[in-house]
Amino acid sequence: MSYLEVNDLKVHFPIKGGVFGRTVGHIKAVDGVSFSLEKGKTYGLVGESGSGKTTTGRAIIGLNNITSGKVMFDGKEITNMRRAKSDARKNIQMIFQDPYSSLNPKKRVVDIVSEPLRNFENLTRKEERKRVQELLELVGLSPESILKYPHEFSGGQRQRIGIARAIALKPKLIIADEPVSALDVSVQAQVLNFMKEIQKELDLTYLFISHDLGVIKHMCDEIGIMYKGRYVEEGTAEDIFNDPQHIYTKRLVAAIPDIDPNKREEKRKFREEVKVEYDQSYNDYFDEEGLAYKLQPVSDTHLVALPEKG
Amino acid sequence: MAEKLLDIKNLTTSFRIKDDYHAAVDNLSLTVNKNEVLAIVGESGCGKSALAFSIMGLHTRAKIEGDILYKGNNIAKMSPSELNKVRGNDLGMIFQDPLTSLNPLMEVGEQIGETLYLHNKNMSKNARREKVLDLLNKVGIPRAEHVINQFPHELSGGMRQRVMIAMAIANKPELLIADEPTTALDVTIQSQILDLINKLKDEMDSGIVLITHDLGVVAEMADRVAVMYAGQIVEVADVKTLFESPLHPYTRSLLNSVPNANTEQDELHVIQGIVPSLQNLPREGCRFGARIPWIDESAHEKHPELKEVAPGHQVRCTCYKHFSFPDESKEEQHVLS
Amino acid sequence: MWKFTLRRTLIMIPQLIVLSILIFVLAQLMPGDALSGQVGPDVDPKRLDEIREQMGWNDPWHEQYGRWVGGILQGDFGDSYRFKIPVSELIGQRIVNSFWLSVATLILSYLIAIPLGITSGRYNDSWRDQLITGYSYIGFATPLFIFALVMLWLFGFTLQWFPTSGSVTPGLEPGTFEYVMSKLYHLLLPALSTALITTYGTIQYLRNEIVDTKQKDFIITARAKGASESRVYNRHILRNSLLPIAAFFGFEITNLIGGSIFIENIFGYPGMGQLLVESITLRDYTVLTATTLLFGVASILGALLSDIILSIVDPRIRIK
Known part of the structure; x- marks a missing residue:
């Protein structure tokens, strides 16, 4: 039994047009996405801008309206998160990309971190303050900093504040939307290590959304690759990085710069080969609209979007 | 001996905060040779962008000391009109965010054409249009006749950056400065843009200063690398040496903190402390010292300078000889020193 | 583009209906x-x-x-209860007078605002900027009717440079050169008085646009191309800052209407503003509702004009 199960999720945004602003079509931001996620694991959702990965994450937590499909969490349906029971809302939290804009600059740390506590738990001022101090300690910030404002912290520290807020209610699942993309590498390392640490400590499950394959590989057990609202491939980190099957995945993997300068020429040649293959076999992998086909299993763990045989 | 295109000597670029000047680039010396890609790597706040802007003379409110010699002419001492003859002509620049770096109310063709017009006022309108189309083709923009009359917001991020590049190379500059040219782009677009820059470099025979925080991009592109920390260069080496046998503790820490798709590692290295802000830069002794507190103070020099440790390989401070990661074994440390 | 204009025009219809009901009901309640x-x-x-x-x-x-x-x-529009003539006849000449007064005010106001706004924005935080900003604060703080009274007293009565009431010297043949000049002469002082006070909005708007545009990344790009400072200003900063000003134009009209009520009364200028006040004091409902409605329509048209201008000058909107 999987912990989070997303079934044929669709999120369509209406396009308004014409003289009367009627709906003339839909942007299919997420168009039939299914995946499931085991407890205590990290699932990576990868894609380029416009692939629908962020919308998927936001739809699960109820920040985007779901057009159709089903989301199950811990055996209960939470498709309409906003109407779901409050314990489901408590159990799923989100970490946002930009630690500079996702924290209200006019609020003190204590107010930011205790916001979810105030919504869900009735604590006295004193208890609340104590909880916030504990949380800050847990994310490695000094408990004295509760009265400071976000601008007094560095980017990495701010992201820790964001994490403290996310784990305040002891959630079971965290949706992390590009949590380190706005950070410098050394700070990024700090946040990633820390996320791994608290995962063990609090038995957290992560849905990790990122465009950075290096980060994804470092963090994730299972990976789904999205392109234009659909899945093109899903598998273990091993499957995706060592044995990519879909031409889009191949291209994505080939595009990652290699940290070894000796492989530069080799890599460039490989990229060119993949580019040629991409152009030649484009029609084999995408339908008339340039969208991916349905996923077909190629092994127990590995699924690839291929046209149905026959 | 490679031909020196750019020779920066003792450059200090300082900004005024309240009543004091603070050096974002501090007494920095560096050369760029013809037909080489020099990467300048560092994290935000290390002064790499301030350096790029200094080379282009783009700072409006900074105090610049020292010399920036471009083929013997000192950019740092040029009058505005002299500078304008060099910029866009001998020196081209590519910026990080192509959306904000293009004028939103000007057609793409007009923006590229402006670079041509500014340095060749006699060119006829038709010739200019032809040249712009030519440039658009050169940077791989399909349907150039259509794109020439489009506005930046009508193009995708990758296409916009190609337009930026077309603008920067319009007059075949001998030195191209690329300030985080792919940071705002998706990874597949990034690799296309990097390949394009590489192709153009070979065609134009020019030198490139590549400013980036991305070590993967450095490994892909650079011939030589300068690592910057807190306004100073802490290590310079050719790209292979830098990745295979980095010496300075900062370089080594940085390399260890990158999660990489092509290697296995369980835990990433974390550099202790935080990047100091401009007002709080340590000005005395080894600037990285505070980030590696487990290394004894005696390992650092009082006044660390860049010293050549092998031909073409320079390192600042003696602390590298005594450096090891906290979790590294002692033997390893001996091997390195 | 056409779709946008059409849609924008259609939106006006309910606005007009609501406006007319409101005016009618309010007049009834008097x-x-x-x-x-x-x-x-x-x-x-x-x-x-x-x-x-x-x-x-x-x-x-x-x-x-x-x-x-x-x-x-x-x-x-019905007949005026007081003057026993059709309202449309009563309004006829006055609307023309008000129109020319507005045009003159707008021209003067832009003649003042553009150079001042540019200077203020280009040399922001210099003594020139502070001087101009000081002026716009005064404009902002000074009530129009007091300023207009001072102007009338100084230039009309004391110095006697300008006529103190009317829109034309009586007895001149309409259509002759003297007639046109006399018209112009009569509207100059009220127009200038309004322009001097109400132009602060445009000055500050333009200044802020310029200061804002100066800090945009594409300005650095322009410098990196080798463009001289003056070219950077004229080609990139000014051009980009003046476009929103063009769109601001429609809203100026709304401002002018408010101003004209005071100005026309103070300067004894026979326009719509004067007619409005007269009709209120005389309880001349048909005239009152008609003038108010026309003012309202002018404001709505002004907003429409702004949107259309903006959609023409800004390619980011034009696309739709």
Whole structure:
């Protein structure tokens, strides 16, 4: 039994047009996405801008309206998160990309971190303050900093504040939307290590959304690759990085710069080969609209979007 | 001996905060040779962008000391009109965010054409249009006749950056400065843009200063690398040496903190402390010292300078000889020193 | 583009309906009617009721409203109760006067605002900027009618450089050169008075646009191309900052309407603003509702104009 199960999720945004602003079509931001996620694991959702990965994450937590499909969490349906029971809302939290804009600059740390506590738990001022101090300690910030404002912290520290807020209610699942993309590498390392640490400590499950394959590989057990609202491939980190099957995945993997300068020429040649293959076999992998086909299993763990045989 | 295109000597670029000047680039010396890609790597706040802007003379409110010699002419001492003859002509620049770096109310063709017009006022309108189309083709923009009359917001991020590049190379500059040219782009677009820059470099025979925080991009592109920390260069080496046998503790820490798709590692290295802000830069002794507190103070020099440790390989401070990661074994440390 | 304009125009229809209902109901709610104060106390109240009945003033409001709107749609605003002539005739000449006064005010206001805004924005935080900003603060703080009175007293009565009332010297043949010059002469002082005070908005708007644009990344790009400072200003900063000013134009019209009510009364200028105030004091409902409606329509058209101009000058909007 999987912990989070997303079934044929669709999120369509209406396009308004014409003289009367009627709906003339839909942007299919997420168009039939299914995946499931085991407890205590990290699932990576990868894609380029416009692939629908962020919308998927936001739809699960109820920040985007779901057009159709089903989301199950811990055996209960939470498709309409906003109407779901409050314990489901408590159990799923989100970490946002930009630690500079996702924290209200006019609020003190204590107010930011205790916001979810105030919504869900009735604590006295004193208890609340104590909880916030504990949380800050847990994310490695000094408990004295509760009265400071976000601008007094560095980017990495701010992201820790964001994490403290996310784990305040002891959630079971965290949706992390590009949590380190706005950070410098050394700070990024700090946040990633820390996320791994608290995962063990609090038995957290992560849905990790990122465009950075290096980060994804470092963090994730299972990976789904999205392109234009659909899945093109899903598998273990091993499957995706060592044995990519879909031409889009191949291209994505080939595009990652290699940290070894000796492989530069080799890599460039490989990229060119993949580019040629991409152009030649484009029609084999995408339908008339340039969208991916349905996923077909190629092994127990590995699924690839291929046209149905026959 | 490679031909020196750019020779920066003792450059200090300082900004005024309240009543004091603070050096974002501090007494920095560096050369760029013809037909080489020099990467300048560092994290935000290390002064790499301030350096790029200094080379282009783009700072409006900074105090610049020292010399920036471009083929013997000192950019740092040029009058505005002299500078304008060099910029866009001998020196081209590519910026990080192509959306904000293009004028939103000007057609793409007009923006590229402006670079041509500014340095060749006699060119006829038709010739200019032809040249712009030519440039658009050169940077791989399909349907150039259509794109020439489009506005930046009508193009995708990758296409916009190609337009930026077309603008920067319009007059075949001998030195191209690329300030985080792919940071705002998706990874597949990034690799296309990097390949394009590489192709153009070979065609134009020019030198490139590549400013980036991305070590993967450095490994892909650079011939030589300068690592910057807190306004100073802490290590310079050719790209292979830098990745295979980095010496300075900062370089080594940085390399260890990158999660990489092509290697296995369980835990990433974390550099202790935080990047100091401009007002709080340590000005005395080894600037990285505070980030590696487990290394004894005696390992650092009082006044660390860049010293050549092998031909073409320079390192600042003696602390590298005594450096090891906290979790590294002692033997390893001996091997390195 | 056409779709946008069409849609934007269609949105105007409900706006106009709401506006007309509002005006009509408000006019009805005003105490007294056209008969009060006009008839002697010896007139039989029954006779008054008869007149009211005859005029349809005792009908339910929506019926009266229907008659009123129906008339307007045919170009008939009714007759003025006071002057016993059709309202449209009464408005005719005045609307032309007000129109020319507005045009003159707008031209003067831009003539003042653009150079000052540019100077202020280009040399922001210099003494010039502070001087200009100081001026716009004064403009912001000074009530228009007081300023207009001072202007009238100084240039009209004391120095006698300008006429103190009317829109043209009486006795001149319409269409002659003297007539046109006299018209111009009469509207100069009221236009200048309004422009000097109301232009602060445009100055500050332009200044802020320029200061904002100066800090945009593409300005650095322009410098990196080798463009001289003056070219950077003219080609990139000014051009990009003036476009929103063009869009601001429509809203200026709304501002002017408010101003014209004071100005026309103070300068004795026979325009719509004066007519409005007169009709209020005289309880001349047909005139009052007609002038208010026209002012309202002008404001709505101004907003429409702004949106259309903006959609023409800004390619990011034009696309739709």
